[in-house]
Amino acid sequence: MSRYTIAPMTPHRTGAEIHGVDFSCPVDAALKHEINADFARYHVLVFRDQKLSAAQFAAAGENVFGPLLSQHHKDVRATGHPEVFEIRNTEVAPGEYRINGGSWHTDHSNHPCPPRATLLHTVTLPSYGGDTQFVNMHLAYDALTADMKRRIDGLKAIHAWESRYTPRKMRKLSDDSAMALPPPGVHPLVRVHPENGRKFLYLNPVRIDGIVGMEDGPAMTLVNELIAHATQQKFEYRHKWKMGDMLIWDDRSVMHQANGDYDMKEVRYLYRIMIEDDPKHWMAEGEKTWTAVAA
Template sequence: MVQDPQPIDAPASYLPPIEIVPTGAALGAEIRGVDLASIDDAEFQAVHQVWLDYSVLLFRDQALEDEDLIHFSRRFGTLDFAPVQETGRRFVEGYPEIYVVSNVLGADGEPIGSLGSGEAVWHTDMSYLVEPPKMSMLYALEVPPVGGETGFCSMYAAYDNLPDGLKRRIDGLTIKHDGTYNSGGYLRQGVTATDDPRTSPGAVHPLVCTHPETGRRNLYLGRRRNAYLLGLALEESEALLDELWGCATRPELSWYNNWRVGDLVMWDNRCTMHRRNPFAADSRRVMHRTQVQGQERPTA
C-alpha cells in the first residue's frame, strides 16, 4: 500500500524553517506554512532553493489578489505580458501580466480565457521562443468537480534514465520547437497552418540542455507536434522523437495535482513538461497564470 508523503525537516540551507512535503514522485513538493501574499525575504530565499531542488512546488489555501500574484511572481524576475486575446482585449484589464486559462464565457458570450475544457498535451511553455520563460505559476480560482488535473514530468529524470546508447546517440543534436500550434491544438494567432516539421516556424534549441542554476542535464523536448531534429531525415527524426517521448512521459516520471481553489503551483519551465486532463465543458475552471521571462537561451 502506498503511504501518503510525509513532511521532512528542512535542511539548514532552507532557513528559516519551512515545512516541505515531497510528493514521493520524481519531482514536486508541497510547501506548508507560507502565506505568499506576505512572504518575507528569508522565506522567499528558502522557497527559491526548494523550487530549484524539486522543480515543481504546490502551495495550498492561498488567498491572492491579482496584484499579490504579480508581486510574488516578480520576485523571480521580469514578467512576460500575456498575449492579447483574439478579440483584441487583454485577459485582465489593468494587469497585462495575467493570462487566464479558462473555459468560461463572459456576459458577452466571449471566452474570458484560453484553452477551453479539452486536453492540453505534454509541453514546455513557449519553447518556440529563442528565450523561453524560465518559470510559470498557475493560481486556481475555480475548479471543476472532476477532471482538469495538471501533470508534470521531470526532464532531469527523463535524461538520467535514458539508456547509455541513446544518450550517446542524441548528444549534440538540436531540435526545432514548433510555434504553429498551442498545447490545446489551436493555431496561434497570425500563423499559417502547416504540419511539415521541416518548414514550420519555431526556435532551435539543444536537445539536451544544462540547467543554468543547478548545472544538471535534462532533455528539452518542448512539444511533440511538428518537432524536428535538425540534420536528420524526416523519418529518422520522427522515429527518434517518438522513442524519446516514450521514455520521457512514463508515468513513474510524473506527478499530478488534483486542484483545489486557492492552490498555487509554480514550475521550472527549463526542466519540466506539463499537461492537463480534460474536464466537462459545462463545468467551470478559472486559473490565473504568470510567467517569468527567461534570462538566456537554452544551452547544452
C-alpha cells in the same frame, strides 16, 4: 531552520507541497532564496492556502521568481493586468470546449529564450477532475541508455509556433499576437539546468518541427521515441487542485499537460503568469543556429 514546512509529493522528488508562506505579505530576500533553492530541487512547488487577486499574484511571482514574460495570446489577459493570462474552459461552438494545454508540452518553447517557469493560481475549480500532470525531464534523461545519450548529444530541435506533427491544434492567434511571435527557437535536445547543474531532455510535442541537419522522417522518429520514453508514469507527479493553490513549475525540467475530464458546465478558472529566463542560459547554446534556420 526553514520558515515553512515542505513535503515531497513523490518518492522521486518531483513536486513538493509547502505550508506556511503567505504571498499576500512581503517576502524577504532570505525567504526568496530558500524558496528558489527548493524550486531547483523539486521542479514543481505548490503553496497551499493563498488568496491572491490578479495584481497580488503577478507582484508575488515577480518578486520571488523574477521578471514576468509576455504571453502569446494577447486577448485573454486579466482585466488591467496584461501579464496575467486567464486559463478558463470556454465553449467555442455549441457543445465544443477549448481546454488550454490538453497534451504534453512545455510553455513557449518556440521562443529563442523560453520561460524559466510558469505559475498558476486558482480562481474557481470544478467539483472533480482538471488535474495537471508533470513529468520530470531530468529523470527521463538519466534513464536513457548510454547509446541513446550518445545519439542525441549535440542535436538541436527546431521549435515552431505550431509543429506540423502536433497532436493537438493550437488556438488561432489574433493578428496582434501573430505579429509579436519571434522566429522559431532552436534548442538542444539535452540541456544542463542552470540552477541545479543536472542534465535534462528538452522536448515539446506540440512545437518540435524537426532536428537541425536531419531528414524529417528519422528526426521525428527519434523525437517521438524520446517523447514516449519521457512521458512514462514513473516520471510523473499528478497535481490535484485545491482552492488556494499557487503552483509553480520549471518549464525547463518538466513537461506538463492539463486534463479536460470534468463537467464542462462547471468552471475551471486559474490565473497564469510566466517568468523570464536569463537569455544567457539559452543564447550560449542556440543563438548561432536559430537566426540561420529562421532565414
